[in-house]
Structures are given as structure tokens and as C-alpha cells.
Amino acid sequence: MNKLLEVLGIDVGYGDELFVFAASLHLAKGEIGCLLGPSGCGKTTLLRAIAGFEPVRRGCIRLAGKEVSSVVGTVPPERRQVGMVFQDFALFPHLSVADNIAFGIHHWPASKRRARVNELLQLVGLPNYGANYPHALSGGQQQRVALARAMAPKPRLLLLDEPFSSLDVELREVLAREVRRILSHEEITGLLVTHDQNEAFATADRIAVMQAGHILQCDTPYNLYHQPSNRQVADFIGQGVLLPARVSGSSELDTPLGRLTGELPEGLVTGSLVDVLVRPDDLLIDPACSLQAEVIDKVFRGAMFLYTLRLPDGHKLLCQAHSHADREIGSQIGLRPDFDHLVVFPRDA
Amino acid sequence: MTVSLLAAPQSSSQRVDLWRGGVVLTALLLALPVIVIFSFIFVPAGEVWLHLQQTVLGEYVSNSLWLMLGVGIGVLAIGIPAAWMVSLCEFPGRQFFSWALLLPLAMPAYIIAYTYTGMLDFAGPVQSLLRSSFGWEYGDYWFPELRSLPGAISMLSLVLYPYVYLLSRAAFLEQSICVLEVSRTLGTGPWRGFFRVALPLARPAIITGLSLALMETLADYGTAQYFGLTTFTTGIFRTWFGLGDPAAAAQLSAVLLGFVFVLIMLERWSRRRARFHHTSTRYSHLPRYDLRGWRRTGAIVGCSIPLLFGFLLPALQLAYWAWETTGEWLRADFFVLLANSLWVAAITAVLAVALALFMAYGRRLRPARSVRFAVRLAGLGYAIPGTVIAIGVILPFAWLDNSFDTFMRRQFDISTGLILSGTLAALIFAYCVRFLAVSLNTVEAGLGKIKPSMDDAARSLGLSPLRVLREVHMPIMRGSLLTALLLVFVDTLKELPATLILRPFNFNTLAVRAFELASDEQLASSASAALAIVLAGIVPVILLSRTIGRSRPGMKTAVNKCRPAKLAE
DSSP: OOEEEEEEEEEEEETTEEEEEEEEEEEETTOEEEEEOOTTSSHHHHHHHHHTSSOOSEEEEEETTEEEESSSOBOOGGGTTEEEEOTTOOOOTTSOHHHHHHGGGTTSOHHHHHHHHHHHHHHTTOTTOTTSOGGGSOHHHHHHHHHHHHHTTOOSEEEEESTTTTSOHHHHHHHHHHHHHHHHHHTOEEEEEESOHHHHHHHOSEEEEEETTEEEEEEOHHHHHHSOSSHHHHHHSSOOEEEEEEEEETTEEEETTEEEESOOOTTOOTTOEEEEEEOGGGEEEOTTOSOEEEEEEEEEOSSEEEEEEEOTTSOEEEEEEETTSOOOTTOEEEEEEOOSSOOEEEOOO | OOGGGOOOOBOHHHHHHHHHHHHHHHHHHHHHHHHHHHHGGGSOOOHHHHHHHHHTHHHHHHHHHHHHHHHHHHHHHHHHHHHHHHHHEEOTTHHHHHHHTTGGGGSOHHHHHHHHHHHHSTTSHHHHHHHHHHTOOTTSSOOOOSSSHHHHHHHHHHHHHHHHHHHHHHHHHHSOHHHHHHHHHTTOOHHHIIIIIIHHHHHHHHHHHHHHHHHHHHHOOHHHHHHTOOOHHHHHHIIIIISOOHHHHHHHHHHHHHHHHHHHHHHHHHHHHHHHTOOOOOOOOOOOEEOOHHHHHHHHHHHHHHHIIIIIHHHHHHHHHHHHTHHHHSSHHHHHHHHHHHHHHHHHHHHHHHHHHHHHHHHHHOOOHHHHHHHHHHGGGGGSOHHHHHHHHHHHHHHHHHHHHHHHHHHHSOOOOOSSTTSHHHHHHHHHHHHHHHHHHHHHHHHHTSOHHHHHHHHHTTOOHHHHIIIIIHHHTHHHHHHHHHHHHHHHHHOOHHHHHHOOTTOOOHHHHHHHHHHTTOHHHHHHHHHHHHHHHHHHHHHHHHHHHHTSTTHIIIIIISOOOOOOO
16 A cells, blocks of 8 residues: 555645545655645645545545544644645744744754755755845745755655746646756655646646535546546647537448547447547648648747647647648638647537 | 654544633633623622712712813824825924824823822912912902813823824735725825824724723823812722722722723724724825815924913923932932832733743644634733722632631631732732733734744744743744733833732832822922833833834734733823
């Protein structure tokens, strides 16, 4: 049994209102997880319940197999050995950087404590900043100190609440990758909260997509993109369009793009109406193809163009193409569907 | 120390009780005097009460109302123009006046009252000068009698206008530049700008200041007593000491509380409205009206008058008297008096700040409705006159003492006598009830500036809530704690009526001595003690003006939330 964190069907709320409903997820030791969702979806509430700041109304939370939260009671945060990095970093303004990092290990022997602080300052790339005070640091530096402080007591689980949201966009990606490196170096299991997919993809092994208090899907980034288990996830993760289609055989669909073949989920009756997910990378531009579409918009992305196309029957599609050729808006291009696999959602009757 | 740390989950209800229960109980204890007074509404009226009702009650009510009306007009007439001039006009000395106009706050009303009495009576310097200049004799001329209702109104207005000044000045500065600039681009001059834009926007703040000043007026004992006016506070004293009827005194206090609650509602209501009056949060340098010619002179004279009469003249007179009588007061017993005052004030300050910290932090940890209500209840004391609090303290304490004595005599044949009544404990408890709000406001403002994520960060690093308070909050808010200590210290030093009623036998403070000597017409001899109180009172005024200077744009925390140092009654 290697599950460090198990969240089993918990409800969390403030006052009379619930913000998290029947949420379940688990993380193996050393894994980095992520709660991804728009703001107000309950991801921070879920994180605070795992940290022990909020009691659960239903279900339970286990850390290393021991129950720490249930309706019976809550182990207070100071006794969970769970570290947390806050959105605003929450560095103690009256303490130096070194004292901030040493805050959670004040009971260690002085020499060991000093060694740990120096080790962490090295690890986060601030070796000479121990004597500085937080207000003298830049946002990115404060972020690193907050990370070092949370990791100092060697927590079993490190929670990060939107840790990069107050930083510049350029800095975010660098730090997201660095956090990954640092966590794996320290062999710490991590759980990150963010609303930014790129951040989630860059950092996490497993991502739980949340919406309106529910976890919609919990999976690897690859699977979330290629195998979304429902419409909301398909819509939220990556770009793409849902096209109406009709099941025309055990592994055939009739779509505005023509007949597509591929494995279909079980239980689909021939003749029933469905939607098929079309990602920008599922379409290739091929002048030899008879299927024509009109370019109605384009975004230059450096190596790629992202075109918005309109089919003769009016359906709009997104298509990604190399930027070697620049197609004019209004021009007609030939399209060739290139599906690796089909993602299909039945229509609600 | 790994997995073993994961102790069995604590029942959440069990943990709630420690903080929630503690805060609620403390609040109830601090609200005890008010609750006791209120309960006397339901005690059947005794003979004395009926007598009071037939004879003097009407006079108490009408005198108190006239006093409130007069002081209300007085503080508005002084406070608003002064605030307008220093915040929106430019003239030489503006910066000096903007803080110096707060100085009368340091002058307790009873001290200014007898200082002016000394200056203006028949043998005083003013009348003597008039007589010698014009060759008049006694009876040749008319001179206004200070010991009268108009006299008391002017004395109280002179020292209470800073409440209105302070809050309306804050409101004028808070009015974002946009509103005033827009009105100027629309062709509004200084006068119209004042009446059409600035004044309506500042109205809630002005009403708040006014209600604070009127609470002080209702609480005043020293001035009314010294001038021989029969108001509620003097009536309560007379009923208590003269007629010896605690029930009637408590019932009289309950009526006074009714007046006070109207003012509390007024204050709460206007503070709530003030929030909606914020038009924009952008602040920058205010372009002031540059005054020239007669307007400039007018502004300087206008600002000088309240400062001169409210502080400089009486302070100089006190200093002169103290200098004149050096040989008389510079003796050992003055220093005993000083020591008494200082250490009682110090104990009170430490206790009140510790209680405030406990309650404010308890509310932060458990923002349940019951806790929020309890904290609010405990903070009501600032509005309750010291006389009322004293009666509300002495009644339950005496009852406790008597019950315990009876019990001990019956069970063990031992008479315990009075354990709580007439002790310093009772006095300090009353001070805490009265001044908790002062420390609570300051501590809460300080605590509010610490982000909740600080608590969470420290908790997740393994600290219990109590240690978070000690190692994170207290060091960060050291400044606020010191300010709170100082404010309560000075307020306690100046407190008069509760001290008069509750002090232990043979225990004197500076305020009591100053008042007693003055009542015995030994004005000059009382000056040394009075001067010491005034000097101590300047400290919070300096603190206050520094806070204002620092926090010019976001005045809300500095002034609206932190109630200025209170005047002694």
C-alpha cells in the first residue's frame, strides 16, 4: 500500500453552504498532484480541508493510512506534518529569511537547524540571502523562501495554493519546473492548486479537474487531454470543438467531416446522435483533399498557426498547422481528418 | 517524531469550547455592570425613587438635555470649520494647527472648568485687571457667571470639539480628490464646495464625532458637580452617597443608560452609512484653496481661538499656579499620589490589553456569531458613564461579599467581611470595563492588518494557536500593543467619577486629589496634580497626530476604528 494521501468522498463547507461535494482523490508517495479548475470551483477549500484548516462534513481524509479528518474529528494542522505554500507567500515580516525557513524546525538542535537552512537556501537558489528580510526580496525570491520554509520540517505532503499566481507570466513557468525539480529532489509528495492548465501540465503527474465543487476527472495530463471522460473536461482542457455526429456502425461515425472510423465506447446504439471531440491537432491541411473549409480567423503562434475554419455546412473548427505557409483569411483549404482515437459523448436524450 | 505525532483526532466541538466559551464568559463578566443596572428597570420602584421622580428627575432630564444641545452646537461650530480649514485650505501655520487643534483632548473637562473659574472669578486676574484699568468697584459692572449652564456648555465644548474635528477632518481628507476636483471644474467655489459637496459627504463622520462628544457630555461628572449643576451623574452621586439608596441610584443610572443607547445607535448607524459614502479609493495630493488677504487672517485667527482657549491659556494658568505653590506640593505625599496613580494605571493597562488580545484573537479563531456578539458587548463600556459603571460594579460585588460572609458565618462561624468591595480589585475591574474598548479597537486594528495566511502558515509549520499568537502576531503588532497600553494607561490616569466611588479607603489618585482640592476652593494647590494629568494626556494626542500623519490616505484604520483617547469626565 503506497498511497500517501487518500481523500474519500468528502464534503466541505463554510456555514450553511457546501463548497466541495463528494470529492475523492489519492496520491502515491512522491507523486505530484494538481487541483485544476476555474476560480470559485472549491479547489482551495479542498486543499484547506487536506491541510486541516477546515473540517469535513462527510467522508474522510487519510494520510499514510491514518485517518486525519472525518466527521468524528479533525487533527489540527500543526500536527499533520503537512507543509503549505500560500498564494501570498505569508512570509513573517518580522523574521529574516533564515529565521523564516527555520520557523518550523525551531526544536531541532542549532547545528542541524543551521545546516538544514543552508541546504534549503542552496536548493532554492538563494545561498546568500539568509540575513535579508522578506520585504527586500522580489516576488520570485519570496516564492522560493516560502517553498523552502514549508519544506524545512520535511513534511510528508506539501500543499501549494496558487503558488505562482502573483508572479510574472515568464517567471511562472520557470518556477513551476523548478518546484518539480525541488520536490523530487526532496522526495516530497506535492499537491498544487491552480487555474492555469500550462502550470498544471508543467508540474503535475496527476491532475484533478474541478468544477462547481465536484471533481470531474482525476488523471494524467496526457489522458485528460486525449481521453476526457466528460464534456466539461473536454471543454476545459485544451482547445477543441464538439461536432455533432451519428453512430453508423460498431466503429463508425458519420460527421460533417465525413465518415470516421475508430474504437467507440460500448453501449452506443447504431443510429444514435453523439458529439465527437475535434482537437486542432486532429486535422491536417491537405490541398489534395476534397473536403474544403474557409479560413475565417488565424492566430500566429510562432512555430504554428491556429486557424479557425468554417465548413460548407456552417460548423466551425480549429486547426493547427505549421507556419511555413501563411493562408489568407477568406481562402479555401483542403482538410484531412487524422484521428488517433475518437472521443465521443452521447447526446442527452 | 514522525507518525506518532498523528494523535487521535480531537473532537472539534471540544476545541471550540475553550476559545468560544472563554471569550463569551469574559465578555459576560465585563458586561456585568451594564446587565446589573439594566435589571434594576424591573425592580419595583422604592420610596426614594418616587420622591426623586416627583422632585428632581425632571430637572436632571432637562439639564442634561440642555447641556447636550448646547455642547452639540458648540462642538459642531468649532470642530467642522477648523477641520475644513486645515484640510482643504492653505494658509501659514496650517500644518501646525492640524495637530495642535487636538491638544484640548489632553485637558479633562473638570480641570478646565476650575481653571477658568479661578481665572474669571472676582479675585481672579481678569476681573482684577478690569477693575484696575477702569477704576470700577464691586457691583459697578456686570460680569458673566461661569458657574452656570452656559458656562458648563462652553467648558465642555472647548475640550470635546476635537472629536468632531478629528472625524470630520478624516472625512474631508478621505473624500477622493476626484469629487472635489470635479466640483471645482464645474465652477464651484470654496463656500459652495463646502456646503454642496464636502459637508454632505462628511455628514456620517461628523455625526459619529458628535455622538462621541455627547457621550462624554453625558458621562461628565466633574464639571457639573463643580458648577453645581444637577445632571444625571451628579444626581446618581447624591442618591448614592446622600440618600444612601442603591436601588434608586441604579434606577437613575438605567434612565441615563437609555440616553446613552440612543447615542450608541446613532454612532453605529452613522458609521455604517459612512461606508457607503466612499466614492473612490484614489488618493493623491489634495490641491488646497490658497487663502489670501482677510481670508488668510481669518483662518489663522479662527484656528487659534479653540487652541488658545481650549488648551494654551488653561495650561499656562495651571503651570503658573504649580510654580507658585512649589513649596506646598513638592513633598513626599505628592509622590505617593503619583505612584498610586501610575501603578494602578499600569496594572489596568496591562490587564485591559491582555483581555483585548484574548478577545480579538478568540474572534479571529472562531468567528462564530456568538463570539462576535460577545466581543461587541464587552466593547460597550466606552459609552457608559463611569458613575454608572461604578454603581454596576459595587452592587454585585457587595452582594457577593454579603452572601459569602453569611455562608461562612453559618457554616464555620467565621466572618469574612468585605472581600471584593472597597478593594483595588473592584476599582481595576471597573477601569477594565470602561476602557476595554480603547484597547480592543487598537488591538483589533493591529490584528486586522495581519493576513490570515500568516496564521495558516504558522499552523502548518507545527505551532499551536497560542504559540502562533506569541511568536507571530505579538511581535508583528508590537506597535499596536504599545499604543493600546499607553491609551488605556492615560485614560485610567484621568478617570474621576468611578475612582471617587470605588477607591479603597485612604487611597488617592492624582485625579481625585485635584478634584477634591479644587472643590475646596484650593485651586492653586490642585494645579500640580492637574498639570501632571494634562501632561500625561498630551502623550496620546501626539500618538494620534502621528498616526494621522502617517496614514493620510487610508485614514479609516487610524481614526474611524481607533477611538481617540478618552477624556476624563
